[in-house]
Amino acid sequence: MIVVNVVGKYHTLCDKTSLNNSSLLCFVDDDYFCLCDANDIAQCFSNYRKFDQCNLCLVGGQCIKGEIDTPSDYLCLCPPCYFGSTCQHNTKLFSYTLDTLISSDLVSPSLSKQRLFLSIYIIVPTVLFIYGIISNLFSFVTFRRARTRQNGTGYYLYTSAIFSQLSLFCLLTKTVHIIINIRGFSIDSIVNIVLCKLLSFLLSSSTRISYWLIIFVAIERMYLVLFAVKRWLNQPKIAKRIILFIIILTCASHVHELIKYVIIDDPKYTVNGNCSVDYIE
Numbered sequence: 233m234i235v236v237n238v239v240g241k242y243h244t245l246c247d248k249t250s251l252n253n254s255s256l257l258c259f260v261d262d263d264y265f266c267l268c269d270a271n272d273i274a275q276c277f278s279n280y281r282k283f284d285q286c287n288l289c290l291v292g293g294q295c296i297k298g299e300i301d302t303p304s305d306y307l308c309l310c311p312p313c314y315f316g317s318t319c320q321h322n323t324k325l326f327s328y329t330l331d332t333l334i335s336s337d338l339v340s341p342s343l344s345k346q347r348l349f350l351s352i353y354i355i356v357p358t359v360l361f362i363y364g365i366i367s368n369l370f371s372f373v374t375f376r377r378a379r380t381r382q383n384g385t386g387y388y389l390y391t392s393a394i395f396s397q398l399s400l401f402c403l404l405t406k407t408v409h410i411i412i413n414i415r416g417f418s419i420d421s422i423v424n425i426v427l428c429k430l431l432s433f434l435l436s437s438s439t440r441i442s443y444w445l446i447i448f449v450a451i452e453r454m455y456l457v458l459f460a461v462k463r464w465l466n467q468p469k470i471a472k473r474i475i476l477f478i479i480i481l482t483c484a485s486h487v488h489e490l491i492k493y494v495i496i497d498d499p500k501y502t503v504n505g506n507c508s509v510d511y512i513e
Contacts, residue, residue: 242266242274290496293319320496353411357404364400368393384452384471391475392445395438402435425495433489437482444478 245256246268258267266276286295289308298305310319374380375390409427412419419427448471455465464470 246272246274288318290319353407357407361400361404364397368397383466385449387471388445388449392442395442399438402431406431406435428495429490429493432493433486436486441482
């Protein structure tokens, strides 16, 4: 495809006997889009570029419009490391949000596939949540006793049971929130943005806090193996300070989710164009 500005050359460009472009199939300029037919004649149509333009793509993605009267008929050519119907997801951080993982399955063209994954994404978090209640409740009751918290390990496991159950609750709630949005159920905009930010923040923070607490259980045990006589690290007061430090530092490292996460309206997800996904600039 080439750009021409001289009207008189339109038919000449399609002429296969011409020495310029014998294999030219089409060309475009500021006013016309022309196709070369079988008789080497230029068939030209008015070229209104504004009809092909749209601004639905994020992060500088190129938006290509399809049917003018269909809002959801468009295509986004996303920059590297971005994907999604509006370039709303990215892999720059080598990680994925929960929305990224499950949204594509829930908007599949196949109705049977939608129902299958909808059932999976409801049943699996629910089963994990119920199992977590039983397991973490036993841990909570066990390490709530004073005798089990005479060293740091007891405090780590006691606190870990609380944050583990919190993370499972956030996982279930976040999944339900995503499903509700994708299925097109109405949610107040303020409530929606609060849930979008808060659930993502709590899910990320509580999960990593639980991981760090288990890590310090292993560190304390290794400390006792290497320094059997010393008892500094496994003192309850030291464990309490470490737990407080872990909570503050982990929450601070995820505070960007409360700031950068926004609601993206995507007409490709639902009929009413009211699906919410997480997006980080």
